[in-house]
Amino acid sequence: MKFRDYYEVMGVPRSASDDEIKRAYRRLARKYHPDVSKEPDAEDRFKEVGEAYEVLKDSEKRTAYDELGSRWKEGQEFSPPPQWDFHSQGDQDPRAFSDFFEQLFGQARGAQTSSVSRKGHNRQAEIAITLEEAFSGTTRSLSLEQVEYDKSGRPQRKQRQINVKIPAGVTEGRQIRLAGQGDPGINGGPSGDLFLRVRMMPHRHFKLDGKDVSLELPITPWEAALGTTVRVATLQGDVDLRIPKGSQSGQRLRLKGKGIPGEKPGAQQVILKIVTPAPETQAQEDLYRRMAEIMPMNPRLDNEEQL
Numbered sequence: 001m002k003f004r005d006y007y008e009v010m011g012v013p014r015s016a017s018d019d020e021i022k023r024a025y026r027r028l029a030r031k032y033h034p035d036v037s038k039e040p041d042a043e044d045r046f047k048e049v050g051e052a053y054e055v056l057k058d059s060e061k062r063t064a065y066d067e068l069g070s071r072w073k074e075g076q077e078f079s080p081p082p083q084w085d086f087h088s089q090g091d092q093d094p095r096a097f098s099d100f101f102e103q104l105f106g107q108a109r110g111a112q113t114s115s116v117s118r119k120g121h122n123r124q125a126e127i128a129i130t131l132e133e134a135f136s137g138t139t140r141s142l143s144l145e146q147v148e149y150d151k152s153g154r155p156q157r158k159q160r161q162i163n164v165k166i167p168a169g170v171t172e173g174r175q176i177r178l179a180g181q182g183d184p185g186i187n188g189g190p191s192g193d194l195f196l197r198v199r200m201m202p203h204r205h206f207k208l209d210g211k212d213v214s215l216e217l218p219i220t221p222w223e224a225a226l227g228t229t230v231r232v233a234t235l236q237g238d239v240d241l242r243i244p245k246g247s248q249s250g251q252r253l254r255l256k257g258k259g260i261p262g263e264k265p266g267a268q269q270v271i272l273k274i275v276t277p278a279p280e281t282q283a284q285e286d287l288y289r290r291m292a293e294i295m296p297m298n299p300r301l302d303n304e305e306q307l
Helices: 006-010 018-032 042-056 059-069 099-105 131-136 221-226 282-294 301-306
Strands: 123-129 138-149 155-166 175-178 194-200 206-209 212-219 228-232 239-243 252-255 268-274
Touching (some): 006 018, 018 042, 059 099, 123 138, 212 228, 221 268
Antiparallel strands (some): 138 155, 175 194, 206 212
């Protein structure tokens, strides 16, 4: 039996609200109604849409379907799990729909139970953290939605809070495994695991590349020309940085060990950006002219020779 993705049929995401699902159904029902549609497969599509809406409009059916559907794709071979035991309470004749619908929600379908203990399904989620949290580590409280089964075997959605320890040195895309925090086991089996994928939030000043961080540092022309020492922000706090004499805009200065910590800690790249002040007085304009006279140069000369 092929799995049917009712969300794909309706053209809505799994997070769609009841109103969004209702609007999608009305639009598709008008489009594929056999009495008005000129589509060659209008009748089949109309039935597909009706079946999808029958499930997604019903909170109980949708909750049960979501527990299965998140792990399957349209067209994959599918069979209900042994613990599946859903008894439809509606008046809709399941024979009006597909075999897939009848297997899951048909009133005539008996309970399929098993005495075999099974581990619960693993779950995946995403957690967004700041660069500061990645550097120092932290503990976060998360609210997760979980499907549990009551005494009659009906699925119910419940919210639960868990505390998650984020280790120092975590990087973008890393998965944190929380043993036993997934779906509950079946017939006394152990719970599955929860895998949290780390997503780094954008930072106002720093950019992240693996374990390395970069920071753009504005400096004046005289600081670049003469060299100096300035205070620079890092994830560990401000440090002194020596600007070499004759520095250029775009030049990178490396601060070893100032990136994300770990067995091999990352570095911080400081990218120099020379900011030239606009002259506001006659004296300042005269100073620029004097500089042009005593330090003549053409920074475009090399580029012109290459053309």
